[in-house]
Amino acid sequence: MSSSDAEDAAVAENAAAQGRTHGQAWPERQTGPVVRRRGQVQPSTTDQRLLDTRGPSDWVHQDPWRVMRIQSEFVEGFGSLAELGPAVSVFGSARTQPGSPDYETGVGIGRALAEAGFGVITGGGPGSMEAANRGAVEGGGVSVGLGIELPFEQGLNPYVDIGVNFRYFFVRKTMFVKYASGFIVLPGGFGTLDELFEALTLVQTRKVTRFPIVLFGTSYWQGLIDWVRHTVVDGGKASAIDLELLHLTDDVDEAVALMTKEAAT
Numbered sequence: 001m002s003s004s005d006a007e008d009a010a011v012a013e014n015a016a017a018q019g020r021t022h023g024q025a026w027p028e029r030q031t032g033p034v035v036r037r038r039g040q041v042q043p044s045t046t047d048q049r050l051l052d053t054r055g056p057s058d059w060v061h062q063d064p065w066r067v068m069r070i071q072s073e074f075v076e077g078f079g080s081l082a083e084l085g086p087a088v089s090v091f092g093s094a095r096t097q098p099g100s101p102d103y104e105t106g107v108g109i110g111r112a113l114a115e116a117g118f119g120v121i122t123g124g125g126p127g128s129m130e131a132a133n134r135g136a137v138e139g140g141g142v143s144v145g146l147g148i149e150l151p152f153e154q155g156l157n158p159y160v161d162i163g164v165n166f167r168y169f170f171v172r173k174t175m176f177v178k179y180a181s182g183f184i185v186l187p188g189g190f191g192t193l194d195e196l197f198e199a200l201t202l203v204q205t206r207k208v209t210r211f212p213i214v215l216f217g218t219s220y221w222q223g224l225i226d227w228v229r230h231t232v233v234d235g236g237k238a239s240a241i242d243l244e245l246l247h248l249t250d251d252v253d254e255a256v257a258l259m260t261k262e263a264a265t
Contacts, residue, residue: 073171081179087119089176091195092128092186103131110135112256124156128186133159182212182259187220212258214247
């Protein structure tokens with residue numbers, strides 16, 4: 001008999017003895033708040049199972065372990081951003097090229113927000129996200145990047161002061177809303193639209209209040225506004241008042257003024 005087998009046998013005998021001590025005919029063991037009897041008695045302690053490196057590792061891919069990962073991402077995100085102060089989330093395409101008009105607009109918005117006393121939160125990637133982070137740094141503000149694990153790795157852009165990488169989109173999107181006073185949305189694709197309508201739904205359903213959403217770039221966003229007005233609202237799928245939740249502008253000062261106004265209320 002190996003030393004491990006001998007230890008397991010001793011544990012089982014001890015459990016059986018406990019049962020006999022109490023006038024019972026079955027083994028019994030207390031493991032934390034749980035009492036195990038008969039065939040449910042485990043031959044090892046919790047500490048032994050924790051420290052034993054043997055055994056299968058498929059548990060790291062199972063849902064209970066994923067819950068712990070999700071929890072850890074919330075804790076890490078909350079802990080990293082809790083002392084950020086007033087901030088605005090800026091969204092836009094990762095495909096925006098440096099030097100393009102949209103990129104320069106992002107830099108200007110980031111700089112203006114920083115000069116108005118706001119931190120700037122982006123997805124931390126290239127394109128418009130990099131532009132807004134760059135503007136925040138140039139304006140002397142705090143530049144935050146909330147990255148996401150993707151099949152095509154982008155990494156955080158070099159203008160991020162505080163960077164947090166996430167596995168799960170829904171945890172990341174919570175951080176965008178929880179630590180921001182509002183959203184400024186630059187021209188972008190599916191990811192930008194996802195973040196826009198997520199925020200819009202939260203405001204419409206009053207899950208968040210006093211939360212301005214600015215669509216920056218009339219020529220880019222006007223078609224979307226027209227579709228919402230003439231198809232969604234006219235078709236009875238939304239109320240006309242819901243359109244008032246969106247502010248369309250081409251003016252940096254107006255966009256920042258909307259954020260400042262709401263932050264002061």
